[in-house]
Amino acid sequence: MASKHNNSILGRIVLAILIASFFTPNLTYAEKSKIMGFEMNAIDKCWRSDPEWRKNRPQLATCSVGYAGKMTNNIGEGLIHYKVIDPSDDAINPKPGTLRYGASVIQGKVWITFERDMLIQLVKPLLISSFTTIDGRGFDVQIANNACLMIFKATNIIIHSIGIHHCKSQAPGIVIGPNGKVMPLGQVDGDAIRLVSASKIWIDHNTLSNCEDGLLDVTRGSTDVTISNNWFKFQDKVMLLGHDDGYVRDQNMKVTVLYNHFGPNCNQRMPRIRHGYAHVANNFYLGWLQYAIGGSTEPSLKSEANLFVAPTSGRKEITWRKDNNQNRNGGEFHSINDIFENGASFIATKGGKVRKPNYTKEQVFIVADAKSVRSLTRASGVLRCGKTIC
Incomplete structure (x- = not known):
C-alpha cells in the first residue's frame, strides 16, 4: 500500500x-x-521554436519544403504589411481593410495578417494575387458559408492558418481578379481552395472541411505545390490533383503532400491523381470509405512513410485505379516504408523503378520514420497560438 x-x-x-x-x-x-x-516536423521546427515569431512573421517563408521550395520571393525588399480589420466583402469594389482588398487589389509582395478573430463570408470567390501571403496565425480566422479561395494564373502564394469550411458553388458573375482588375468568372464549384494554372504555391496548417464539392483542387497545369500540416475532415471528395483525364498539361504537375492529417469521416481522394507526379509522405490517414489514394491517366505516386489506419469495417484497401487497370490508366503507385494498421492494404504497381521526386536543394527534406507520424502530425490544422508559443 x-x-x-x-x-x-x-x-x-x-x-x-x-x-x-x-x-x-x-x-x-x-x-x-x-x-x-x-516531436515537431521539419517545417514547424523552422519557425515555431522562435518565441518572437510574431515579430518575425516573414521567417515563415524560409521554412517550406517540397515542390513549392522556399517562398523567399514573398519577402524581402518592397514587402507590404497589410492587416485585415474588416470582415465584410465586396466582390467588385472591396474596401481598404478587407481581405479582398489586400489579396486582390494590392499588387506586389503582400503579407496579410488579421487584427482579431474573424468569420469572413465571401460573396464571390477570392482570387489571390501573385506574391501574396495570407497569414492567420494568432487568431481564429475562418472563411466559411459561401464562396471560398481560388488561385487563378498566379504564383508565389502562401495560405497559412486559416479555417475554411462549408464552401458553396457559385453562379457566373463579376469579380475583381488577381491583377486588381474586374473580370468575368464562370461557374465555380464549392471547393475550399482551387488552383487553376497556378505555380509555386504553399498551403500549410489550414483546417478544411464540409465543402459542397472538394477541399483542395490542383488543376489546369498547376505545379510546384506543397500541401503540408493541414487537417482535412468531414468530406466526401478531399483532394484532386489534375483537372480531368483529357487535360494533358497536367503531365507536368508536381505536388508534395506532407505531414497532413486526413479524417475523421473522409471518403475518398486523399488524393486522387490524374497525370503528373505526387510525393505523399509522413501523412496520417484515419480511415476512409471508398479509398484513400486513387489515380487515372498514368500518374506517378510515391507513397512514403505514411501511417494508414483502416476503418473498423468496410473497405481496407487504400488504393483505387480507374477501370481497375494497374498497368495502364491506373499509372504507377509505389509504397515505401508505409505502416498499415487495422488491416489496411496497399496494391502497389508490380515491377518498375520507383520514380524519385528529384528535389532541388531548396525543396529537399528528410522523410521521417512512419512510426513518428502520429507525433509529426499532432499539430496539423490551424494552430492555437499564444503570445510566445504557436
Whole structure:
C-alpha cells in the first residue's frame, strides 16, 4: 500500500514538473516539446521554436519544403504589411481593410495578417494575387458559408492558418481578379481552395472541411505545390490533383503532400491523381470509405512513410485505379516504408523503378520514420497560438 502511495506522489511531482516546464517563458517551443515528449516536423521546427515569431512573421517563408521550395520571393525588399480589420466583402469594389482588398487589389509582395478573430463570408470567390501571403496565425480566422479561395494564373502564394469550411458553388458573375482588375468568372464549384494554372504555391496548417464539392483542387497545369500540416475532415471528395483525364498539361504537375492529417469521416481522394507526379509522405490517414489514394491517366505516386489506419469495417484497401487497370490508366503507385494498421492494404504497381521526386536543394527534406507520424502530425490544422508559443 505504501509503495502505491509513493508512486502516486512521484507521478504527481513529475506531472507538475512537466507542466511547469512547458509554461516556463525562457524555454523555446522546441525545448518544451522535447520535455513533453512531442516531436515537431521539419517545417514547424523552422519557425515555431522562435518565441518572437510574431515579430518575425516573414521567417515563415524560409521554412517550406517540397515542390513549392522556399517562398523567399514573398519577402524581402518592397514587402507590404497589410492587416485585415474588416470582415465584410465586396466582390467588385472591396474596401481598404478587407481581405479582398489586400489579396486582390494590392499588387506586389503582400503579407496579410488579421487584427482579431474573424468569420469572413465571401460573396464571390477570392482570387489571390501573385506574391501574396495570407497569414492567420494568432487568431481564429475562418472563411466559411459561401464562396471560398481560388488561385487563378498566379504564383508565389502562401495560405497559412486559416479555417475554411462549408464552401458553396457559385453562379457566373463579376469579380475583381488577381491583377486588381474586374473580370468575368464562370461557374465555380464549392471547393475550399482551387488552383487553376497556378505555380509555386504553399498551403500549410489550414483546417478544411464540409465543402459542397472538394477541399483542395490542383488543376489546369498547376505545379510546384506543397500541401503540408493541414487537417482535412468531414468530406466526401478531399483532394484532386489534375483537372480531368483529357487535360494533358497536367503531365507536368508536381505536388508534395506532407505531414497532413486526413479524417475523421473522409471518403475518398486523399488524393486522387490524374497525370503528373505526387510525393505523399509522413501523412496520417484515419480511415476512409471508398479509398484513400486513387489515380487515372498514368500518374506517378510515391507513397512514403505514411501511417494508414483502416476503418473498423468496410473497405481496407487504400488504393483505387480507374477501370481497375494497374498497368495502364491506373499509372504507377509505389509504397515505401508505409505502416498499415487495422488491416489496411496497399496494391502497389508490380515491377518498375520507383520514380524519385528529384528535389532541388531548396525543396529537399528528410522523410521521417512512419512510426513518428502520429507525433509529426499532432499539430496539423490551424494552430492555437499564444503570445510566445504557436
